[in-house]
Amino acid sequence: MSVSVTVREYARLTTDKVESPSLDRAHISASAFDWLCTLNGSFTRKGAALVEVEDRRWLKLDNYVGVLETPCGTRLEILPKHFEQGDCIRQSRALLCRMIQAALDLPTRNVGATDLQLFEAPLSEWVMRQFLEALDHLIKRGIRFDYQRIEEEQRFLRGQLNVVQQMRQPPSRQHHFQIRHDVFLPDRPENRLLKLALERVCAATQEPGNWRLAHELRGLLQEINASRDVSLDFKKWRNDRLMAHYQPVKPWCELILNEQMPMAVAGQARGISLLFPMEKLFERYVAAWLRKQITADATLRTQAASHYLCSHDGGRMFRLEPDLLIEGGKQRWVLDTKWKRLDAGAKSDKYGLSQSDFYQLFAYGHKYLEGGQGELTLIYPRRAVFQEALKPFEFAPGLTLNVIPFDLEELMLVVGAEQTTLPLKAAALVGLKQGAA
Template sequence: MHPVVFEFGYLTAESAAADESGFTLISKENFRYLESLCLTQQDTDVNQFLQLKTRYGCKVLQVKNYVGVIFTQYGEHIEVLPKIGKRASDKKQAITDARKTLLMMLKHLGSFRHISTNTASVETLQMPLLEIFIEEFLQSVNQLVKRGLRSDYVKREDNLAFQKGKLLVSKQVRHNVVSKHKFYVEYDEFLQDRPANRLLRAALKKVSGFTSRHKNQRLLRELDFAFDGIPPSTNPKDDFGRIKLDRGMSYYHSPLAWAKLILEGLSPLSMKGTAEAQSLLFPIEMVFENYVASVLGESLPEDSTLSTQVTSKYLTTHNGKNQFQLRPDLMITNSEQSSIVLDTKWKLIDLNAYHYGISQSDLYQMFAYGHNYLDGTGDLFLIYPAHEHFKTAVEHSFEFSESLRLWVVPFVLDLDGESRLIWPEGYKFRGVLN
């Protein structure tokens, strides 16, 4: 059974510490490997998602705000899940809820829009994330094979006993001075050995070293037979640049998207030690932001537009140059050119806590957005994930001035497909209505 930890949780190799403090137990070999990466690769990708600490006299590794899978050089992996599911009293249910929440959000994230798994499946939710992604890739390739691997004309050079194609005179002279009965020629051959198929074969070979699930291994063997005779790509970057999808090859898009993720990097991060270990990790803030943007974009009326990562304003001008770019996550503008600015924060705030647990730096940030993007007049929104202690919008706005207000609102991550933003009661804006 692979180890599972929630974001900002702790990993330990000491079984006593795991039992007493609730830390996640991993093998001593894996702990030493990850510890060595933290110590030897300062200011690198590793330190973005893993930190060596001491807790209760025990040496631990703390995962940060990244979710997904951490690989080790021993072929093992550690699953890191969103903290939103941690509050369930039953650990098994917490893991299931967190995994389902992450899969739901990843479906709206760039290249992972190709995820088609039915996340309500009990079998799927009991699978590690790594196996889920491998199964998605294999199923997409399997569907492609059923529709047929496409062939293309491939240029060949060979010294044949008969002439076909174009005679290469210089090579004919060089190779066949003695063997005058042979012909050194260049010709086109209609083969399945084309860049797209080579890339899929290479990706199949790569995931074969990751999966331990019997169903995936069986499908891999079947697909390997279907790709027999097609060499795996030895230069994926060049082959991706040479891909030419003819008319009627749209069914290649999804398998190739997965192949690109597998061959060129499954996530924004990679970690390299004495042996390379590829990560499958995502900054959860980015995942949440993209998901909120997708849901909001689908719910707005036609006369409103949603912009993401707006970058037109700066905090200051110095020596005639703009400096310190301001980049709110979201902006909604209606047909009358009125706008509201929204920013997402992946943090569990509490309506009963002091200042609701909102950080002062977040308020400063929103103040800057309001003055630069709304000219000091209008409404701003801070969006946090909803949970049992934050189910409704904060009743009153934070007033920066008489004309500039900040609202704090929850976003419901609904596992049944009803995710939504909870607007303040009675709040109206042309384009959105509570």
């Protein structure tokens, strides 16, 4: 029997009975507990951590969000820890869907009441719904067929006679013809991948609407075989003009087949498991927004890696990689995103800022900004106790650091235009000034 558990980042899970379950404390079965511990071991070997084992009965989740489906049937949905009031589950699901779509540049065909209603379902159901709708639209437009060369033996002539093979026929089989001919079939790499993704959705979905549509589409693709080599078929996926109508469904197919995930869980789990490091998701979300807001004469680079911290013995060591680098003319701006919770009223505790983050930005400023002069920016999510930008931090004369909140609901940096020189469009600058007010 499947069991759904919804929590958020850094929640604690236990096999003991929980008197008042919440988004921060929940009960899971012993088998799910053991499976998470085993999975965490594979994460740890790769330099990450999914959970922190507090004792034999308690686990503390890290900052991964998404859906995990265990072999025993437990579906663990992990949401961002951002909202504190209202319908936190619904708001968090909607936020996570928007962030995934923007961060991975996934297409969507509609943003209406249907999508909003689906936010009541777990994240994996939303992903499957987007895939099914895109696939349904594709099938209505028509799937692509391709000619394939077939060599076979028949009692009649069709296509070309394979003369060499025919001459090798023994006298007793001279009445059979060795022929080769082309057959117009839908057996293409793109269709095989879509069929495999559809098979996984059919096996994983628990939402009635998704189940019904998935099985309808499955019947329409019955003659197509599922892919047996996902990586090879994705390499063969064509992106020419004749395949343009396949492009909207491709990212969703990659997502389901674990080809485009920042982090994916593969194994013997029953359903679809999708995991995202929240820090990386927030970074990509902000980057996607900035690309639309910077002025035409500026460019945005992500994960710039052109400078190193020091030189040693004729080589360079410790590469510096700021999250975002904006270049406009001869000026540069270095930005870093942090998925952390700041408190503007806790000055005695340094607002919750990390000293190591400041060291990092200090190094970026001296290596990426001309002469170590310019503006650095740290971007944090906006919350009730962090409503507007902090007063600038001065590393040295001419080198300042701004700590700015990013409003995930209104999609804007909350800072006055007089405090930042970031090359944003005029409309965005007006929004920034109003947000700061």
